[in-house]
Every structure is written in structure tokens, then in C-alpha cells.
Amino acid sequence: MQILKPQPGPQEVFLSSPADITIYGGAAGGGKTYGLLLELLRHTDNPGFGAVVFRRNSGQITNEGGLWDNAKTMYRALGATFRESNPKTVVFKSGAKITFNHLHAEDDVYSYQGAQIPLICFDELTHFSESQFIYMMSRNRSTCGVRPYIRATCNPDSDSWVARFIAWWIDQDTGYAIQERSGKLRYFIRLDGEIHWADSPGELAEQFKVQPELCKSATFICSSIYDNKVLLATDPGYLATLNALSTVEKERLLSGNWKIRPAAGLYFKRDMFRVVHSLPDKIVCIARAWDLAATEITAASPDPDRTASCLMARLKSGQYIILDMQRRALNAAAARDLIKNTAAADRALYGNIKIHIPQDPGQAGKAQAKSYGAMLAGYNIETQTVSGSKITRAEPLAAQAQHGNVLILAGAWVDAFIDEAEGFPDALHDDQIDAAADAFNCVAIGHDWSALIT
Numbered sequence: 001m002q003i004l005k006p007q008p009g010p011q012e013v014f015l016s017s018p019a020d021i022t023i024y025g026g027a028a029g030g031g032k033t034y035g036l037l038l039e040l041l042r043h044t045d046n047p048g049f050g051a052v053v054f055r056r057n058s059g060q061i062t063n064e065g066g067l068w069d070n071a072k073t074m075y076r077a078l079g080a081t082f083r084e085s086n087p088k089t090v091v092f093k094s095g096a097k098i099t100f101n102h103l104h105a106e107d108d109v110y111s112y113q114g115a116q117i118p119l120i121c122f123d124e125l126t127h128f129s130e131s132q133f134i135y136m137m138s139r140n141r142s143t144c145g146v147r148p149y150i151r152a153t154c155n156p157d158s159d160s161w162v163a164r165f166i167a168w169w170i171d172q173d174t175g176y177a178i179q180e181r182s183g184k185l186r187y188f189i190r191l192d193g194e195i196h197w198a199d200s201p202g203e204l205a206e207q208f209k210v211q212p213e214l215c216k217s218a219t220f221i222c223s224s225i226y227d228n229k230v231l232l233a234t235d236p237g238y239l240a241t242l243n244a245l246s247t248v249e250k251e252r253l254l255s256g257n258w259k260i261r262p263a264a265g266l267y268f269k270r271d272m273f274r275v276v277h278s279l280p281d282k283i284v285c286i287a288r289a290w291d292l293a294a295t296e297i298t299a300a301s302p303d304p305d306r307t308a309s310c311l312m313a314r315l316k317s318g319q320y321i322i323l324d325m326q327r328r329a330l331n332a333a334a335a336r337d338l339i340k341n342t343a344a345a346d347r348a349l350y351g352n353i354k355i356h357i358p359q360d361p362g363q364a365g366k367a368q369a370k371s372y373g374a375m376l377a378g379y380n381i382e383t384q385t386v387s388g389s390k391i392t393r394a395e396p397l398a399a400q401a402q403h404g405n406v407l408i409l410a411g412a413w414v415d416a417f418i419d420e421a422e423g424f425p426d427a428l429h430d431d432q433i434d435a436a437a438d439a440f441n442c443v444a445i446g447h448d449w450s451a452l453i454t
Helices: 010-015 032-038 059-062 066-079 106-112 131-136 162-167 201-208 229-234 239-243 247-253 331-351 362-375 390-402 412-421 431-445
Strands: 021-025 050-055 082-084 090-091 099-100 119-122 149-154 186-191 194-198 216-222 274-276 283-291 306-315 320-328 355-360 380-385 406-409
Touching: 010 021, 021 032, 021 406, 032 066, 032 149, 050 059, 050 090, 059 066, 066 082, 066 090, 066 162, 082 106, 082 412, 090 106, 106 131, 119 131, 186 201, 194 201, 194 216, 229 239, 247 390, 283 331, 283 431, 306 331, 320 331, 320 412, 320 431, 331 355, 331 362, 355 362, 355 431, 362 380, 362 406, 390 406, 390 431, 406 412, 412 431
Parallel strands: 021 149, 021 216, 050 099, 050 119, 119 149, 274 406, 283 355, 320 406, 355 380
Antiparallel strands: 082 090, 090 099, 186 194, 186 216, 283 306, 306 320
16 A cells, blocks of 8 residues: 655655745755645645646656656555646546646746636746746635645755745855754745845734735745655665765755855866876777867957867776867868868777767758768767756766766876866856867767777
8 A cells, every 4th residue: 555645854844834835955855846746635635626836847747757757656546537638637536636837938927817726836946937936926826725825846056036035044154054944934025026024924014014914924944865764765876876966066966055156166176187198998988079169369359269179988997088189269161171180080090989069059050060960971970959058068077077087198288178177167268178078978878889999
């Protein structure tokens, strides 16, 4: 028999919170999604009850092991019916409904004009804008006998509006949650676009000459993977995964730091790299990735972005090695010649390696990619649209470097590369890091191409 119940600790506190708005989380693996799905069951014996769970993008709802998969696993034993159409909906025997939907565009909230939603849930609240949240608060009303309320989960994001909203619960010097304040209620009122806080609705009412009923209660409940005993028991490797993250992401997702920001020195340091003079192990797969700038040095632009490339290999030992790095200020024609000549030289040394060319969005990017494909006919070339921020793309490489798993083959280019790496992401240029990040992502997730290597 399946038993659905919260774990002792923050999850229980979350499910017993009396606040109008309760935000739960602050680190990865704390059981946030499970807690949210449990909360949704509270009123499912009420035929007039309805709830909506939001993610920013629809794919985040249906991702493998995500919200929809977990909802079906938990609710199936309760005799729920699952509607796979969009938005996805769970209907219980009483007639109560839970809808899973997204608010991808800023104005998607207006599709809920006139709606009455007793329970509104946001999974990963920092992904939503403040205006989306405020608007949906106006839809949080009820005629079914359930007092309307909002529940949300989140991971730390120092630049989000959520960080400002929960600032009272966070130590502003360290960025960590103040344990003694976790779960404690405060009250706020929003006037002329500004949120004002106090310890009681009476205090707000007196200060701003409003009715106490206009004030809402809110709280933040912090949790971490160490509160999720079930996850630690069933998937102990997840803790190792969080420990393997880069410094910034580990502070956010393992330690729950709300103040950590990307800064020079937090991703790469010189002593993270070991320079070797020969290959220490067999190459398993290898790729060269390019970052295309195609800009010459001129009087008007004495220090432009450069065309850069990184040749990287994954070794049998599981380590990675940067074999070569190029960085040149070239016009478009010269850049094409460099790419073609480098492909021939790489093939002579390492065989039919993968060549990664970034593709800019839009028709011009497609045309450029097609042109490079024609120029490099016969080579193992891939073109891929650039997605994600530079920091996001560099995170996997930084994590491996911070654990001593990235080697560098000695060469005249090494100092320039490390200087740029130490300044990332604050330095003026990051062409080599962009290329290295893409090369790493090619060999880290690529197939075993050892048969192609001479």
C-alpha cells in the first residue's frame, strides 16, 4: 500500500504553514516538489476545489521525472484520472481538479482573467517575474469554502525578485538562510508597486491607514538535501553530484546561498590546471570547437573579440585535456581559411575528429552554418544553435577544472588562456572560454570515437 506523507522537518513545516504565501526551498534535493504535490491533495475531497500548478515552460512540466511524472505516480493510487491534453489536468473522484500549466510569455497570465483559483502553486518561483506573481495573486480567490492561498518552491537566485521578497529570512552578509526565522510569519502590503513589511497586520494597518484585511502573511521555509532522508537513502549519488558542481552552483544548490554571484576567480584559477608535456593516457574522444568573432584590429577597435578555437579530448582515465587553443583577430575570409587549414592539420594529427561550429539564431546563422558545412565537406562537422548564457555553458567545464580533472598540454598559448579563464566572467574577453566550454560539452557527452582516432 502506498503511503503519502511528509518527511519530518522542513517538509512537515511547509505542509502545516498557515501563511497566505509560503515559499519552500533554498537548495536542491530538499523534497520541494514532493511537498508541493502533497499540498495539492489537501482539499481533493471538495468537489468545488481547483488548483493550478505553474512552471515557466511547458517542457519543465513533462520532463522525465518532473512534475507530471511524479503527480501520476503519487495520485494514481487515489483513483485520479489524468488528462494528457494541454494543459494537463488531474481529476479526482469528487470532481476536484489540479491543472498543470505554464506561463512562458509575460502576458500569459491574462488568460486567467476572471478565474477563481483557491490554491495557486509555483514550482521554481525564481523563474517567474514579479509582475506574473502579483497578477496571479489577484486570481487567488475562492467560493468553494477553501481559504485561498499560494505555495511556491525555489532554488537561490541572487538577482531575482524572490531574493528581495524573502530578504528578512536570509542573512544578508552570508547569503544563508537564518534557521531561527525559517517558517516564521511576517505580513506585507503592496502599495503603489512597493511592498512594505511588518511583524503584524495591525502594525501595517496603523502605519499606512489601511484595513488589516488588506495585509497578507508570508513565510519562507529553508531546506536542503540533508533534510531529505528518503533521497539520501535511495539515491546517495545525488549528493556526490551536487558536490561535483562548480563553486557558484554548489554554493547555490547544495548550501542554499542567496548572495553568491558569478565573479572572477570563482570559476577558474591557475592552480586548477596541471600542464603536461605529453598525453598521460589514451584519448577516448576528441573535438575542436570554434567561437566565431571574425573581427580585425583597427584604430576604431584596437581590442576586439577574437575568433577562437579549443581542441579538447576526454581521456580513458576520465580526465580531460586541452590540446590546443587558438585566438586570432581576423576578418571573415581569414577566419574561414583558418578553420579549413586547422581542420586539415587536426585530421593529420588525430584523425577524423568532431568539429563544432556555433550557429547564430535566425536565417543568417543558418546560411553561415550551411556555408561552413559545404566548406568542410568530408569532415565530422556539427553546427549547433547557441543557447544558454556563457556562464551556464561554462559551468560543466568549471566544475571539472575545480576538481582537478582538466589538464593542459604545454604550448605557447597556455598563459593567455589561463589569464582569460581567471578573469571569467568579468574580463573583457571570453572567446577562449566559450570555445573551451563548447569543446568540453562535445567530448563529455559525445560518443566513443576512439575507432576514428589514428
